[in-house]
Amino acid sequence: MKSPLEKARKNPESMKARILAAARRIFGEYGFHGTTTRMIAKEVGIDISTLHYHWGDKNDLYEAVVMDVNNDLGKEFLNLEKIVHTSTLEERMNIALDRMTDYLFDHPEVSNLVLFRYFSKTRNEVDIDFKVPEFSGNIAHAMGLTKDAKNPLSRAMMEVMIIMNGMHSFVSGENYFRSMLKLDRKNYIDLVKETLKFILIPAFVLREEKMKKGRSRPSSKMTQEKKKSKVKPS
Amino acid sequence: MKSPLEKARKNPESMKARILAAARRIFGEYGFHGTTTRMIAKEVGIDISTLHYHWGDKNDLYEAVVMDVNNDLGKEFLNLEKIVHTSTLEERMNIALDRMTDYLFDHPEVSNLVLFRYFSKTRNEVDIDFKVPEFSGNIAHAMGLTKDAKNPLSRAMMEVMIIMNGMHSFVSGENYFRSMLKLDRKNYIDLVKETLKFILIPAFVLREEKMKKGRSRPSSKMTQEKKKSKVKPS
DNA sequence: TTTTGATTCCATCAATTGATTGAATGGCTA
DNA sequence: TAGCCATTCAATCAATTGATGGAATCAAAA
Numbered sequence: 001m002k003s004p005l006e007k008a009r010k011n012p013e014s015m016k017a018r019i020l021a022a023a024r025r026i027f028g029e030y031g032f033h034g035t036t037t038r039m040i041a042k043e044v045g046i047d048i049s050t051l052h053y054h055w056g057d058k059n060d061l062y063e064a065v066v067m068d069v070n071n072d073l074g075k076e077f078l079n080l081e082k083i084v085h086t087s088t089l090e091e092r093m094n095i096a097l098d099r100m101t102d103y104l105f106d107h108p109e110v111s112n113l114v115l116f117r118y119f120s121k122t123r124n125e126v127d128i129d130f131k132v133p134e135f136s137g138n139i140a141h142a143m144g145l146t147k148d149a150k151n152p153l154s155r156a157m158m159e160v161m162i163i164m165n166g167m168h169s170f171v172s173g174e175n176y177f178r179s180m181l182k183l184d185r186k187n188y189i190d191l192v193k194e195t196l197k198f199i200l201i202p203a204f205v206l207r208e209e210k211m212k213k214g215r216s217r218p219s220s221k222m223t224q225e226k227k228k229s230k231v232k233p234s
Numbered sequence: 235m236k237s238p239l240e241k242a243r244k245n246p247e248s249m250k251a252r253i254l255a256a257a258r259r260i261f262g263e264y265g266f267h268g269t270t271t272r273m274i275a276k277e278v279g280i281d282i283s284t285l286h287y288h289w290g291d292k293n294d295l296y297e298a299v300v301m302d303v304n305n306d307l308g309k310e311f312l313n314l315e316k317i318v319h320t321s322t323l324e325e326r327m328n329i330a331l332d333r334m335t336d337y338l339f340d341h342p343e344v345s346n347l348v349l350f351r352y353f354s355k356t357r358n359e360v361d362i363d364f365k366v367p368e369f370s371g372n373i374a375h376a377m378g379l380t381k382d383a384k385n386p387l388s389r390a391m392m393e394v395m396i397i398m399n400g401m402h403s404f405v406s407g408e409n410y411f412r413s414m415l416k417l418d419r420k421n422y423i424d425l426v427k428e429t430l431k432f433i434l435i436p437a438f439v440l441r442e443e444k445m446k447k448g449r450s451r452p453s454s455k456m457t458q459e460k461k462k463s464k465v466k467p468s
Numbered sequence: 469t470t471t472t473g474a475t476t477c478c479a480t481c482a483a484t485t486g487a488t489t490g491a492a493t494g495g496c497t498a
Numbered sequence: 499t500a501g502c503c504a505t506t507c508a509a510t511c512a513a514t515t516g517a518t519g520g521a522a523t524c525a526a527a528a
Contacts, residue, residue: 015505029355034267036485047507052487054505115353118407119346121263134414154415158404158429161411165403166396173352177395180368181388195392202436249475270515281477286517288475 016054018044023055023065028109031116032062033123059124069113070132076103077135081142089208093201097167101193104171111171114164136160148211163200170196239298239305250288252278257289257299262343265350266296267357293358303347304366310337311369315376323442327435331401335427338405345405348398370394382445397434404430 011017022043026035037058041048055061080099084092104111117132140146140156170177170192178188245251256277260269271292275282289295314333318326338345351366374380374390404411404426412422 030357031265031267031354033265034354034357037487038485048486049488049508050506058486112353115349118403118410119349119353120265120268123264123268136414154417154425155429157415158411158425159433161407162400162403162429162433165407166400169352169396169399169403170392173395173399176352177392180370181391183388191388191392195389195396198441199393199396199437200433202440203433206436206440207432271517272515282516283478283518284476292516 015044015046015050019046019051019054019061020064020068023061024069024109024113027062027065028112028116031120032058037061066113066117066132069110072107073110073114074133074135076100077139077142090201090205093204094197097163097196097200098193101167101171101189101196104167105174105189108171108174111168115168115172118165136164139164159204166196166200167192239301249278249280249284253280253285253288253295254298254302257295258303258343258347261296261299262346262350265354266292271295300347300351300366303344306341307344307348308367308369310334311373311376324435324439327438328431331397331430331434332427335401335405335423335430338401339408339423342405342408345402349402349406352399370398373398393438400430400434401426 012021019040023035023040026040026043029035030039037048037051040061041051044051051061055064080096083099084096086092087095136157137153139160140153143156143160145151145156145159146153174185174188178185181188181191183191239254246255253274257269257274260274260277263269264273271282271285274295275285278285285295289298314330317333318330320326321329370391371387373394374387377390377394379385379390379393380387408419408422412419415422415425417425
């Protein structure tokens with residue numbers, strides 16, 4: 001027997017799936033308490049009783065939405081991992097940031113829902129977090145952040161989270177930031193990418209530099225190509 | 235005649251001020267729709283009609299909270315500016331990140347409310363943003379990010395926002411992240427500072443390096459004081 | 469003391485909200 | 499056709515929520 005979520009994903013035209021999609025959007029915009037089941041039903045064009053028939057109560061639906069979004073995000077990370085094998089660290093980060101940013105701007109409710117889960121409490125003690133796998137650990141591992149002993153897992157996970165939060169913030173805050181900067185969407189997205197790369201990449205590249213020099217083993221082409229900008233170990 | 239907000243700030247023991255303080259906490263935790271006026275009244279230990287007597291309706295109170303938090307944040311930026319004149323860019327950023335992080339961890343509702351304003355919509359179209367001055371521009375200027383022609387205002391503001399958002403995220407997400415990493419509060423805060431500094435500082439230091447080399451013209455005091463910085467020109 | 473004004477709470481309302489019931493609807497099979 | 503089952507909706511509930519009116523309280527002024 002499949003879970004309701006799997007059923008809904010199987011046929012995107014089904015009522016179950018249409019409700020879930022609408023719920024993602026609305027919950028993403030207004031948060032749990034800011035969303036009423038009527039808002040979702042109206043978005044789909046159905047009665048609330050139909051919504052409850054398919055998804056149970058509001059908490060159940062919200063839980064399904066969170067799982068669904070998390071699932072999508074997980075898939076996206078897998079795809080990313082496949083693409084990003086090659087080249088230097090700098091190049092890998094460039095590609096990953098580009099791709100991930102594009103994905104999130106195409107699915108802003110993903111960022112919205114992730115941030116809601118991080119930052120806000122729900123009045124009723126719905127504890128769905130224990131069901132939601134956290135990717136930070138995996139990503140940290142995939143990025144090779146946990147390879148050196150000086151960088152324990154929690155530190156590596158923090159580094160992943162600051163990267164992810166940077167992206168999520170600019171995606172979720174698009175309305176706010178964009179109207180502040182008076183930019184159109186395309187220019188905003190370009191500026192986001194530029195800023196993310198400018199801020200996030202150097203730290204990692206420099207550390208890699210240091211580590212390699214520390215070992216005094218110039219192995220990859222990475223060391224050579226970065227000769228021109230380096231920090232002297234203090 | 236003073237504004238209600240000024241009155242409340244004048245005497246922290248007054249009912250007006252106590253309600254405002256409670257409202258900051260509760261709105262910060264649960265967001266606008268997640269908060270009921272009864273929750274705030276209960277926190278203070280009063281009846282809801284007393285709350286409405288002092289602050290009008292829920293929107294008015296929320297507006298006052300946002301203005302209050304924004305005001306505090308502005309003051310904190312001013313204090314920071316006074317302290318942070320000296321030393322190298324790297325040192326200035328170290329101090330600023332330390333101080334700002336401490337402040338936000340001491341007043342987490344500030345981060346919460348800022349993020350709520352950035353990321354979530356309110357069902358009723360309360361448009362208080364036009365009243366809320368945005369500091370990003372000032373900070374960008376104070377940090378000297380707008381001095382070179384290559385870095386237009388919007389780019390500089392994005393850089394400020396990624397810094398602020400990094401701090402806000404770790405403060406607001408403390409519960410979530412800390413339980414994920416299984417750290418106590420002190421260790422978490424230390425790790426946050428370490429991570430923020432590791433990620434955020436190198437990009438700016440490197441850029442400053444490059445600019446100086448590019449111009450090969452030591453003009454302002456900024457440029458001179460950096461001679462002894464840790465970053466060695468290759 | 470009486471009066472005045474500010475403050476607080478109790479009782480109550482109307483609207484909203486989450487949720488259910490039971491009656492239709494329509495497709496499928498025996 | 500009749501029976502069965504899944505789906506949908508109108509009607510309705512009970513609880514919650516934002517908000518108000520009016521009585522009670524209290525301190526300072528007259």
